[in-house]
Amino acid sequence: RHKGMVAFGYGLFAGFWGMHYALERMGCTVLPAGGLDSKAFVGLLVEHQVEVVGLTPSYAMRLIETAGEMGVDLARDANVHIILAGAEPRSDFTTRTIESAFGARVFNAAGTTECGSVFMFECPARRGACHINEPLVIQEVLHPETAEPVGYGEEGVRVTTGLYREGVQLFRHWTEDIVVKRHHTECGCGRTWDFLDGGILRRVDDMRKVRGVSVTPVMIEDVLRGFPEVAEFRSSLRTDRGLDTIHVQAEAGDLTGPAAEALRARIAEEFKREIGIRPTVELAPAGSLPRTKWKAARLHDERHLTHA
Numbered sequence: 001r002h003k004g005m006v007a008f009g010y011g012l013f014a015g016f017w018g019m020h021y022a023l024e025r026m027g028c029t030v031l032p033a034g035g036l037d038s039k040a041f042v043g044l045l046v047e048h049q050v051e052v053v054g055l056t057p058s059y060a061m062r063l064i065e066t067a068g069e070m071g072v073d074l075a076r077d078a079n080v081h082i083i084l085a086g087a088e089p090r091s092d093f094t095t096r097t098i099e100s101a102f103g104a105r106v107f108n109a110a111g112t113t114e115c116g117s118v119f120m121f122e123c124p125a126r127r128g129a130c131h132i133n134e135p136l137v138i139q140e141v142l143h144p145e146t147a148e149p150v151g152y153g154e155e156g157v158r159v160t161t162g163l164y165r166e167g168v169q170l171f172r173h174w175t176e177d178i179v180v181k182r183h184h185t186e187c188g189c190g191r192t193w194d195f196l197d198g199g200i201l202r203r204v205d206d207m208r209k210v211r212g213v214s215v216t217p218v219m220i221e222d223v224l225r226g227f228p229e230v231a232e233f234r235s236s237l238r239t240d241r242g243l244d245t246i247h248v249q250a251e252a253g254d255l256t257g258p259a260a261e262a263l264r265a266r267i268a269e270e271f272k273r274e275i276g277i278r279p280t281v282e283l284a285p286a287g288s289l290p291r292t293k294w295k296a297a298r299l300h301d302e303r304h305l306t307h308a
């Protein structure tokens with residue numbers, strides 16, 4: 001029997017319940033790993049040679065960090081082939097980092113409580129092609145301002161109507177997710193369900209303007225994940241003497257002195273090059289920034305607050 005594990009609290013939130021039941025239906029053994037700390041989770045992955053794992057990208061990054069501290073090489077010592085990483089938009093860099101650390105393929109999937117189901121899943125035949133679960137949900141893509149339908153291949157807001165849910169029915173729920181829909185024939189798998197290219201690209205309300213430059217959490221993540229020394233980060237938008245700035249806190253082990261200064265300078269330089277804004281960078285002590293299993297919030301707009 002194949003073995004699966006889901007990093008999920010097994011509570012009232014719908015979350016990964018669908019994956020748990022799907023694995024059972026396929027005849028897999030599902031290890032009930034909810035509530036374990038990350039060290040115990042890594043231990044179970046290795047001990048039981050678990051092949052399928054469901055988690056958030058944030059938690060996958062945390063497991064990679066923990067495995068490193070334990071001296072575990074996940075690609076060599078564990079046996080994970082498939083990672084279903086849902087619930088958060090993620091950068092391509094994060095996906096590649098997770099794939100190489102685990103030696104596994106990362107697939108995207110997402111559900112909404114409003115529909116009571118998983119509405120999309122990534123196809124093995126084409127990277128990023130997230131087929132819409134069309135028997136269960138109608139996914140419209142509408143222009144963010146005019147609310148008129150946009151064509152295939154154009155960005156718009158995902159508007160969703162569940163087709164089977166009992167008790168609560170939402171019609172045309174405006175999700176604030178920005179997506180691009182493509183015709184099913186553009187994927188080579190033969191499924192007749194259209195797909196969202198790249199899944200959820202970002203949230204309408206994620207986009208922030210900093211001195212006229214558009215900044216999203218995924219853009220910041222992309223820059224910081226390019227630094228292998230950075231284990232975790234948090235960023236905020238602040239007003240410093242009337243000027244909007246990005247403030248970055250990055251954990252980079254116990255770096256001090258010239259090495260720490262050099263890293264701060266390299267991070268600031270890379271932001272300037274990639275995003276167009278030079279941030280203030282602060283190195284935080286190892287383990288001091290919050291880790292999360294669920295819905296990471298790493299960009300905080302604090303411009304309404306006062307900073308000395």
Ligand SMILES: [Zn+2]
Nearest residue numbers: 123125187189
């Ligand atoms: Zn496909």
